Amino acid sequence: MKIICIGRNYLAHVKELDNDLPTKPMFFMKPDTALLPVGEPFPYPDFSNKVHYETELVLRICKTGKSIDKETASEYYDTITVGIDFTARDMQSECKAQGHPWEIAKSFDYSAPVGEFKAINKLKHPDNIAFGMKLNGDWVQQGHSHDMIFDFNTIVSYVSRFVTLNPGDYIFTGTPQGVGEVHAGDKLELFLEDELVFEFEIK
Numbered sequence: 001m002k003i004i005c006i007g008r009n010y011l012a013h014v015k016e017l018d019n020d021l022p023t024k025p026m027f028f029m030k031p032d033t034a035l036l037p038v039g040e041p042f043p044y045p046d047f048s049n050k051v052h053y054e055t056e057l058v059l060r061i062c063k064t065g066k067s068i069d070k071e072t073a074s075e076y077y078d079t080i081t082v083g084i085d086f087t088a089r090d091m092q093s094e095c096k097a098q099g100h101p102w103e104i105a106k107s108f109d110y111s112a113p114v115g116e117f118k119a120i121n122k123l124k125h126p127d128n129i130a131f132g133m134k135l136n137g138d139w140v141q142q143g144h145s146h147d148m149i150f151d152f153n154t155i156v157s158y159v160s161r162f163v164t165l166n167p168g169d170y171i172f173t174g175t176p177q178g179v180g181e182v183h184a185g186d187k188l189e190l191f192l193e194d195e196l197v198f199e200f201e202i203k
Contacts, residue, residue: 001168003030003112005056005085006155009148009174016177025150025158028103034112041203042110044184048088053182054175055133055141055190058083059152060117061169068160073153076165078121081197082131082190083114085172086182114170115190115198124193134189135180143176150174 007026008014014021036042044051059077068076085106092105120126132142145152155173159165182188186202 001032001166001170002163003032003034003170003172004028004159004163005030005106005172006150006174009150009155010143010176011147011149012177013175013179016179022149025155027159028106030107030112033109034107036110036113036200038198039200041201042086042113042182042188043203044182045088045108047108048091048105050088050090051182052087052089052179053133053135053141053188054085054087054179055131055143056083056085056172056175057081057129057131057143057145057192058114059156059171059173061156061165061171062167064164064166065156065160066164068157068165070153070157073156073160076156076160077152077171078119079117080120080123080129080192081115081117082133082192083112083170083172083198084133084188084190085175086111086113087179089181112170112172113188113190113198113200115192118192118195118197130193132191134191135182136187137189140180141176141178145173147176148174
């Protein structure tokens with residue numbers, strides 16, 4: 001399986017990091033070693049001093065597709081959850097300044113904790129999915145799928161032009177505003193609508 005991540009997909013987040021607004025989906029990939037085993041804490045990496053959380057809706061692909069039409073893209077995913085795209089922000093900034101790729105800041109081990117997947121057609125508002133994250137009991141990120149610059153079908157269609165999608169692949173769909181740092185001892189709780197789908201600590 002592969003993990004595909006969409007960057008800069010919420011206007012407010014683009015503005016908070018002072019980035020340029022994308023005209024088409026931006027994507028990068030993480031290896032399967034980026035998944036955090038359920039029940040395990042996130043080990044703070046020893047190569048960074050500034051790790052940020054980015055809370056995102058995550059689609060799971062349910063059938064193989066290549067060059068998928070936007071109109072039929074919804075047939076290729078049927079479950080969703082919430083995950084974290086952990087980012088070594090200090091390393092990312094260094095890579096950008098040098099004109100280097102920045103997978104090293106995004107694709108490290110355990111950088112993609114993912115919650116329990118739920119059937120999209122069982123959600124209360126499948127056309128406008130609410131999600132969020134609490135840090136040490138306080139809300140720090142909350143978003144809705146209708147605020148995305150590129151919707152699910154656009155993302156699936158666009159990515160499949162370049163990469164064949166297979167059952168079990170994950171697509172992280174971007175983060176809303178409110179990203180911030182984590183520290184050892186922090187507790188993170190991820191919510192899909194009003195349901196807790198994953199929780200873990202930073203060690």
